[in-house]
Amino acid sequence: MLARTGLRSTRALNGLRNGAVNVSKRAASTSSGVAAEASPLRLNIAAAASTTLAVGSIAWYYHLYGSVAHASAPADEGLHSTKYPWVHQQWLKTYDHQALRRGFQVYREVCASCHSLSRVPYRTFVGSILTVDEAKALAEENEYPGEPDEQGEIAMRPGKLADYIPDPYKNEEAARFANNGALPPDLSLIVKARHGGCDYIFSLLTGYPDEPPAGAQVAPGMNFNPYFPGTGIAMARVLYDGIVEYEDGTPASTSQMAKDVVEFLNWAAEPEMDDRKKMGMKVLAVTATLWALSVYVKRYKWAWLKSRKLAYDPPAETKVRR
Numbered sequence: 001m002l003a004r005t006g007l008r009s010t011r012a013l014n015g016l017r018n019g020a021v022n023v024s025k026r027a028a029s030t031s032s033g034v035a036a037e038a039s040p041l042r043l044n045i046a047a048a049a050s051t052t053l054a055v056g057s058i059a060w061y062y063h064l065y066g067s068v069a070h071a072s073a074p075a076d077e078g079l080h081s082t083k084y085p086w087v088h089q090q091w092l093k094t095y096d097h098q099a100l101r102r103g104f105q106v107y108r109e110v111c112a113s114c115h116s117l118s119r120v121p122y123r124t125f126v127g128s129i130l131t132v133d134e135a136k137a138l139a140e141e142n143e144y145p146g147e148p149d150e151q152g153e154i155a156m157r158p159g160k161l162a163d164y165i166p167d168p169y170k171n172e173e174a175a176r177f178a179n180n181g182a183l184p185p186d187l188s189l190i191v192k193a194r195h196g197g198c199d200y201i202f203s204l205l206t207g208y209p210d211e212p213p214a215g216a217q218v219a220p221g222m223n224f225n226p227y228f229p230g231t232g233i234a235m236a237r238v239l240y241d242g243i244v245e246y247e248d249g250t251p252a253s254t255s256q257m258a259k260d261v262v263e264f265l266n267w268a269a270e271p272e273m274d275d276r277k278k279m280g281m282k283v284l285a286v287t288a289t290l291w292a293l294s295v296y297v298k299r300y301k302w303a304w305l306k307s308r309k310l311a312y313d314p315p316a317e318t319k320v321r322r
Contacts, residue, residue: 119186
């Protein structure tokens with residue numbers, strides 16, 4: 001009788017222990033399940049917060065540095081120029097080299113008397129606008145300081161291809177004196193330095209009206225041009241029909257000369273554009289080839305991993321217990 005009672009108590013004690021273990025396992029599994037459910041939620045919140053922060057940073061940067069700065073008043077900004085379909089701005093197009101040659105002729109005969117082109121050497125004309133002999137002859141038309149002799153005297157020498165186009169004036173004071181106090185800007189980078197680029201310069205050159213509109217006030221010595229900020233510009237109209245006689249016989253209308261000289265000034269600001277586009281096409285071709293090879297290699301190397309079949313084989317002890 002006592003033995004049976006002891007056996008029953010032992011079984012009851014083992015049952016209590018097993019029940020406590022099961023309860024602890026359930027509690028542990030429940031807590032792990034809650035943690036597993038909470039973990040993706042935290043990850044989603046963190047991802048959303050980081051994405052919002054990144055988008056906000058980009059928007060703030062664009063607001064500070066990417067937006068176009070405008071003048072305080074429309075009169076100070078000038079009339080916005082029309083968007084023209086320049087061929088050289090297309091991805092797969094190059095400069096019209098005949099237009100560049102005509103534009104250089106317009107610059108020499110019309111613009112060079114006031115505006116400098118001091119950042120353009122003669123060697124850049126070779127192969128784009130002039131031949132080697134033409135560029136050498138053009139450089140030899142001007143004289144440049146040579147090397148000092150034994151007595152330290154510096155003699156003048158004819159220009160070479162390595163020299164830069166000389167300025168029309170000796171210094172800034174002489175330029176202002178010859179232009180009633182106004183300083184003609186250098187045209188080497190004028191396309192890059194003006195908002196609107198080619199469109200603005202073309203509109204400016206062709207935007208001089210015969211008479212200022214009614215109500216427009218122009219200061220003495222100034223000329224009305226709606227595209228110039230303030231509408232009052234010191235430079236008068238310089239392009240008239242037939243003022244230049246093109247070598248190739250192209251009719252020298254005002255719009256034709258403005259278009260040619262604008263293309264030339266764009267070339268002066270970016271003479272490496274043709275080479276840059278060629279290099280860009282080569283880079284795109286090589287990159288596309290490498291991308292195709294990488295996709296093929298990736299599919300070849302990972303095919304065994306993505307096509308494998310996973311099967312769960314429980315341990316033998318678990319099978320026996322069940």
